[in-house]
Amino acid sequence: MSAKRQRIIDQGPSFYGNSPGSSFMYTAPPPPYSYVSQPPPFPVVRLRGLPFDCTETDVAEFFHGLDIVDVLFVHKNSKFTGEAFCVLGYPLQVDFALQKNRQNMGRRYVEVFRSKRQEYYKAIANEVADARGGSPRRNAPRAKSSDEAKESAEHTGILRLRGLPFSAGKDDIMEFFKDFVLSEDAVHIVLNSEGRPSGEAFVEFTNAEDSKAAMSKDRMTLGSRYIELFPSFSEEMEEAISRGR
DSSP states (O other): OOHHHHHHHHHGGGGSOSSOOTTOOSOOOOOSSOOSSSOOOOOEEEEESOOTTOOHHHHHHHTTTSOEEEEEEEEETTEEEEEEEEEESSTTHHHHHHTTTTEEETTEEEEEEEOOHHHHHHHHHHHHHHHHHTOHHHHHHHHHHHHHHHHHSOOOSEEEEESOOTTOOHHHHHHHTTTSOOOGGGEEEEEOTTSSEEEEEEEEOSSHHHHHHHGGGTTEEETTEEEEEEEEOHHHHHHHHHHTO
16 A cells, blocks of 8 residues: 555544635635544545546546545446545535536436545545455456556666556655665656646666566556556657646
């Protein structure tokens, strides 16, 4: 499990502040609850009815103006159910997220529900168990041709990572590749046009041999997500990084 997501679980509601940060774009009404006698509620909502090609970027755009800490897509029998959990930056932002209930994402309207910390943790455990189980229906037909392409690709010492949690930082990626010598400068998290993590990153290894050896981590989990690795090259990396500037 990623270090940042582990901190969320260990610290619970205290991981979050009680007031919104500078990126919060709404005028807040008086809070409907008091934090004086109890800790603030865990800021998570559940979404239902998502398009089956939905990405973390789509969820971030749907909740534009809110601070997204994590997006967890829910699978059953290795198939996306159309549901997801979204952890927000502050408890008060849950009320604004609920205002998006039944608003459209593409051609589908999305239902937004208040959720609980325990439901989010249970979903994480289910996703991790499913990924470690190596479901044949998830990997077999598609992975064969994909693996063949990866094995034949030329290595330049750069790998592209896809499927990262929004909450993943450079320290999480370095921990993922802990068997290799990496510096923070060698890890490049790709941002979208709004300056938010896109779920992709590039890592520069010391040499091509190391990047080829690091492909053994392909489809291993970081947090609740399994990470796909692809051999890459400097031009692709620079173009992706420049798009987020």
